Amino acid sequence: MSKSKQVLSSSLGKKLIMSLTGLFLCSFLVVHLIGNLQLFYNDQGKAFNDYAYFMTHFTPIKIISYLLYTSIVVHAIYALVVTIHNRKARPVGYAVYRGSENSAWSSRNMGILGTVLLVFIVTHMSNFWWKYHNDSVPYVEYRTDLKTNQTTVTELVAGEFTEYVSYVDNEVEVIKAKDLYKQVAFAFKEWYLVAFYVLGMAALSFHLIHGFKSAFQTLGFDNRKYIPIIRFLGIWIFGVVIPIAFAAMPLYFYFLK
Amino acid sequence: MSGNMNLTLKVWRQKNDKTRGKFITYQANGISQDMSFLEMLDVVNEDLVRKGEDPIYFDHDCREGICGMCSLHINGRPHGPKQGTTTCQLHMRSFHDGQTIVIEPWRAAAFPVIKDLAVDRTAFDRIQHAGGYVNVNTGGVPDANGIPIPKTVADEAFESATCIGCGACVAACKNASAMLFVSAKISQYALLPQGQTERYSRAQAMVAQMDAEGFGNCTNTGACEAECPVGIKLTNIARMNREYLNAKLFKEEEAH
Ligand code: SF4
Numbered sequence A: 001m002s003k004s005k006q007v008l009s010s011s012l013g014k015k016l017i018m019s020l021t022g023l024f025l026c027s028f029l030v031v032h033l034i035g036n037l038q039l040f041y042n043d044q045g046k047a048f049n050d051y052a053y054f055m056t057h058f059t060p061i062k063i064i065s066y067l068l069y070t071s072i073v074v075h076a077i078y079a080l081v082v083t084i085h086n087r088k089a090r091p092v093g094y095a096v097y098r099g100s101e102n103s104a105w106s107s108r109n110m111g112i113l114g115t116v117l118l119v120f121i122v123t124h125m126s127n128f129w130w131k132y133h134n135d136s137v138p139y140v141e142y143r144t145d146l147k148t149n150q151t152t153v154t155e156l157v158a159g160e161f162t163e164y165v166s167y168v169d170n171e172v173e174v175i176k177a178k179d180l181y182k183q184v185a186f187a188f189k190e191w192y193l194v195a196f197y198v199l200g201m202a203a204l205s206f207h208l209i210h211g212f213k214s215a216f217q218t219l220g221f222d223n224r225k226y227i228p229i230i231r232f233l234g235i236w237i238f239g240v241v242i243p244i245a246f247a248a249m250p251l252y253f254y255f256l257k
Numbered sequence B: 001m002s003g004n005m006n007l008t009l010k011v012w013r014q015k016n017d018k019t020r021g022k023f024i025t026y027q028a029n030g031i032s033q034d035m036s037f038l039e040m041l042d043v044v045n046e047d048l049v050r051k052g053e054d055p056i057y058f059d060h061d062c063r064e065g066i067c068g069m070c071s072l073h074i075n076g077r078p079h080g081p082k083q084g085t086t087t088c089q090l091h092m093r094s095f096h097d098g099q100t101i102v103i104e105p106w107r108a109a110a111f112p113v114i115k116d117l118a119v120d121r122t123a124f125d126r127i128q129h130a131g132g133y134v135n136v137n138t139g140g141v142p143d144a145n146g147i148p149i150p151k152t153v154a155d156e157a158f159e160s161a162t163c164i165g166c167g168a169c170v171a172a173c174k175n176a177s178a179m180l181f182v183s184a185k186i187s188q189y190a191l192l193p194q195g196q197t198e199r200y201s202r203a204q205a206m207v208a209q210m211d212a213e214g215f216g217n218c219t220n221t222g223a224c225e226a227e228c229p230v231g232i233k234l235t236n237i238a239r240m241n242r243e244y245l246n247a248k249l250f251k252e253e254e255a256h
């Protein structure tokens, strides 16, 4: 134990923690994005609400989600510890410092970008996660006639809804669920929230353009054959595609719904 | 004289590491473009001595880019505006007439100011002493071809070994991290057959010493690589991470 403690308190050990939690959070983003693409289905949120129920009630996923919350907290705390340590390493600063001539802007501003993301995550979770878990979202019933594939949607009065049900009765599929979809549509009617989400995703982009490849460097992975793939993924998938796809969600609801 | 320049220098003056320093402005007149930056400072110092003032204290030795003694943070960058040069190799033609040049020492807690622009870099020596060596038995001279090693690996080790220990990497890094230096020193031995005996104890000892000296944590900005006068690569840091984590997490407990 004392030896592993030594590793974690060393400079390289702290970097290891940052790297592993960061990569875990990156892998979550992929899953989160794929799931949320269901917001774009034109089914009044049926698939999305069904998925939201599954994600919050399937035990393995619940375990992973707690790991995820822990990762966010650990990543932020270690970032703070490392930053304080780094400040101490240069007590007297330079009068002139031309960082832009030897390094990328994102690499020098990971702390600021990370802080924006932390505020974003707190806002995001209180908007959706907290409301979903504390019964502050509306409820909905979907009845789908399996012969004609016609779905009728009815809003449920809070008192009538007890818990999620999904069954098929007489060739009619009935799903009663919390209507997170409606909560999303409702939240993204506010322009300032949409603007905040787009800003958050811009921060995510810059954070990951540096962070993704940086995590592999920290792990000591710099194989010449594979590093171009890492760089490609870091810039194009994590820096461009994922943030843009996420940002498209509030924009879609604001402008098209 | 044609082509000579008049410059304004803002130089950091500090008595020792116990006192606070401040910038003092000097005029450097009639500076030839062919002078090196250090020769320009010599001219200024001669003038100061003539006036009975305390000359500016700065480090230098070989003045040909091999010893790593010269330092100086010039207009916001270690060793001045050019890449791949030390301050002694920096010519005044990189500046223009009438320019103001701000000259500061390397700034890091682990490099305390000795006086003015000279800093104490013995932290690097202590890191070297912690593990930057190989145990070689004395005896007959080994045959030059006695130890097989691929040319590419030998070249890479040689590239790491070109680090002159100047500390520009620490000076450039926004975190005052010494990881480029330490990783170069770890790499040159980790790659060579002669370095295998102490391979894992070395990585642990040198990293521990680096941390004890109070250098910052690397955040992979790459500023060190860009400012290193001999072009030490960031891949050295990746290798150091690999060596260290491998040592700590696996190799340490492998022998029974
Ligand atoms: S790595 Fe480069 S910048 Fe750092 S001490 Fe060695 S030569 Fe100087």
Ligand code: FES
Residues within 6 Å of the ligand: B059, B060, B061, B062, B063, B064, B065, B066, B067, B068, B069, B070, B086, B087, B088, B089
């Ligand atoms: S004085 Fe030796 S490298 Fe500059």
